[in-house]
Amino acid sequence: MKADVPKPEPALRIAARRLLALRPPRTLLLSSLTVILLFCAWVVVTETGLANPLFLPNPEAVARAFMEVSTEGYQGSTLIEHLSASLYRILVAFGLACLIGIPLGVLMGTSETARALLSPMIEFYRPLPPLGIYTLLVMWLGIGEESKLALLFLAALPGLIIATIQAVRNIDPIYVRAAKALGASTRTIVLQVYLPAAGPTILAGMRISLGFTYTVLVAAEIVAASAGIGWMIWDAAKFLLSDVVIMGLIVLGLTGVALDMVMRLFGQILMPWTRKQ
Amino acid sequence: MTTSVVTGQVDIKDVSVSYDTRSGRQLAVTTTNLSIRPGEFVCLLGPSGCGKSTLLNCVAGFVTPTTGRILVDGVEVLGPGPDRGMVFQQYSLFPWKTVRENIAFGPRVTGRGGDSPTIVANTFLGMIGLSKFADHYPRELSGGMQQRVGIARALANYPSVLLMDEPFGALDSQTRHMMQASLLQIWREFGITVIFVTHDVDEAVFLADRIIVMGASPGRVVANIPVDLPRPRGDDCVTSASFTSIRNACLRHIKAESRRAFELNAG
Ligand SMILES: Nc1ncnc2c1ncn2[C@@H]1O[C@H](COP(=O)(O)OP(=O)(O)OP(=O)(O)O)[C@@H](O)[C@H]1O
Numbered sequence: 001m002k003a004d005v006p007k008p009e010p011a012l013r014i015a016a017r018r019l020l021a022l023r024p025p026r027t028l029l030l031s032s033l034t035v036i037l038l039f040c041a042w043v044v045v046t047e048t049g050l051a052n053p054l055f056l057p058n059p060e061a062v063a064r065a066f067m068e069v070s071t072e073g074y075q076g077s078t079l080i081e082h083l084s085a086s087l088y089r090i091l092v093a094f095g096l097a098c099l100i101g102i103p104l105g106v107l108m109g110t111s112e113t114a115r116a117l118l119s120p121m122i123e124f125y126r127p128l129p130p131l132g133i134y135t136l137l138v139m140w141l142g143i144g145e146e147s148k149l150a151l152l153f154l155a156a157l158p159g160l161i162i163a164t165i166q167a168v169r170n171i172d173p174i175y176v177r178a179a180k181a182l183g184a185s186t187r188t189i190v191l192q193v194y195l196p197a198a199g200p201t202i203l204a205g206m207r208i209s210l211g212f213t214y215t216v217l218v219a220a221e222i223v224a225a226s227a228g229i230g231w232m233i234w235d236a237a238k239f240l241l242s243d244v245v246i247m248g249l250i251v252l253g254l255t256g257v258a259l260d261m262v263m264r265l266f267g268q269i270l271m272p273w274t275r276k277q
Numbered sequence: 278m279t280t281s282v283v284t285g286q287v288d289i290k291d292v293s294v295s296y297d298t299r300s301g302r303q304l305a306v307t308t309t310n311l312s313i314r315p316g317e318f319v320c321l322l323g324p325s326g327c328g329k330s331t332l333l334n335c336v337a338g339f340v341t342p343t344t345g346r347i348l349v350d351g352v353e354v355l356g357p358g359p360d361r362g363m364v365f366q367q368y369s370l371f372p373w374k375t376v377r378e379n380i381a382f383g384p385r386v387t388g389r390g391g392d393s394p395t396i397v398a399n400t401f402l403g404m405i406g407l408s409k410f411a412d413h414y415p416r417e418l419s420g421g422m423q424q425r426v427g428i429a430r431a432l433a434n435y436p437s438v439l440l441m442d443e444p445f446g447a448l449d450s451q452t453r454h455m456m457q458a459s460l461l462q463i464w465r466e467f468g469i470t471v472i473f474v475t476h477d478v479d480e481a482v483f484l485a486d487r488i489i490v491m492g493a494s495p496g497r498v499v500a501n502i503p504v505d506l507p508r509p510r511g512d513d514c515v516t517s518a519s520f521t522s523i524r525n526a527c528l529r530h531i532k533a534e535s536r537r538a539f540e541l542n543a544g
């Protein structure tokens with residue numbers, strides 16, 4: 001009897017299909033063209049001796065640095081160890097920031113009182129340069145892992161809170177009215193109306209916030225780290241090992257793009273209604 | 278008379294509504310008294326700004342009357358509640374829920390409807406002829422389909438009163454006629470009280486047991502016109518002589534109102 005009911009495609013499969021075709025072919029082609037041209041420019045500049053190899057090594061040297069650090073390591077840790085140390089810090093700090101920032105944002109978005117009480121704190125520290133905050137965090141928390149996580153956490157937090165407040169405040173009140181007329185409690189309205197309605201904007205805020213957390217990574221790893229991509233870049237720069245520096249930056253950039261794609265994928269699985277048909 | 282028609286009495290007693298605006302307090306609806314019988318289909322008809330939505334929102338519990346009170350089955354309205362279903366003009370289905378889950382929302386949060394929410398939802402999906410779209414999201418449906426789901430969502434709570442604020446205003450005339458016919462059918466099946474806001478005279482005459490014509494500045498009831506056309510009403514109903522005469526009576530009141538408003542603004 002139910003044979004003619006069209007089965008919707010499973011979320012994971014659609015998400016996977018969309019990940020494979022994240023952009024239409026034309027834009028993908030154009031984007032690849034930019035990458036290829038940049039790469040060619042790099043080759044030309046280094047091969048013709050236009051650039052000092054001390055500051056801009058050729059692609060081959062960078063690839064060699066990649067192989068070396070991957071197998072033998074840099075200052076006692078392999079590339080994977082550096083990368084996982086950094087990713088661990090970022091993901092733990094960002095995860096905590098989401099756990100605290102999103103509920104806080106929902107609270108501040110729905111309650112004027114909460115917004116008035118809490119926003120001075122966030123507005124004040126948000127524009128402070130990360131390194132400035134970091135010196136204080138080191139004094140308070142020591143030079144260990146705690147101060148690094150705290151810095152990354154503080155970097156992630158305000159963007160998340162502000163995006164969530166915006167998202168919640170921009171919800172069409174008709175949905176709240178509809179839910180009330182259907183007998184929904186405040187709890188149900190928060191969980192089943194505010195959260196999903198704000199979801200897409202919150203996700204956009206999460207992506208921007210994760211990107212910002214990334215930019216703070218090097219600052220967080222400068223002091224007293226012995227592993228981490230940011231630390232590796234910083235340390236290699238002291239010895240003018242520009243091949244390691246550039247390799248580290250490329251790895252950072254690529255993992256950043258990969259993380260962003262994972263977030264979008266999560267978004268499509270958690271919020272199937274936002275999928276483009 | 279079926280036994281299901283025992284609830285749905287609406288009493289609007291000395292209700293007036295003023296809004297605080299930048300230019301001071303503005304009277305949107307002056308003292309209004311209105312009694313609606315259980316199972317009655319009442320249309321609020323009038324030009325834009327005469328307070329139709331305001332009055333409806335008072336019954337829904339979204340607007341608190343400045344004076345007076347509203348009773349539904351003898352109980353004073355203090356806020357929105359599942360005993361009064363609401364259908365909005367704009368599409369208000371939750372975009373993040375499938376069609377089935379939209380309809381199941383009411384029974385899920387209130388426990389009304391007896392059966393499991395999914396079973397209730399499936400029943401209503403069948404009734405509105407959209408079973409095939411159960412697992413679709415609202416934006417995949419046409420405007421008319423979405424509004425059918427909106428009606429089903431409101432009815433799934435088995436309310437005693439259904440409140441509708443220009444629910445077909447955004448639809449093309451073809452779809453609109455179809456929706457009017459199926460609304461009457463649903464209303465007959467459920468026997469519930471309907472308060473239906475519109476500014477379309479033909480729509481009001483075709484649907485209503487009684488038309489409340491409203492006028493503006495300030496919003497108030499200017500006429501109470503019974504519509505004693507036989508039911509069920511089909512396509513031939515709109516061409517009948519009695520239809521035309523009721524329609525003309527409504528138009529007379531509306532014309533008198535617009536002339537009054539024009540002179541008010543000119544003077
Ligand atoms: N929230 C509000 N604040 C201030 N004034 C309002 C508010 N809602 C309505 N009004 C005013 O009250 C009057 C009646 O408005 P209402 O929306 O009830 O009219 P309506 O008959 O539903 O009109 P329409 O056919 O355009 O929907 C109008 O003058 C309107 O400007």
Ligand SMILES: [Mg+2]
Nearest residue numbers: 329330331442
């Ligand atoms: Mg209105």
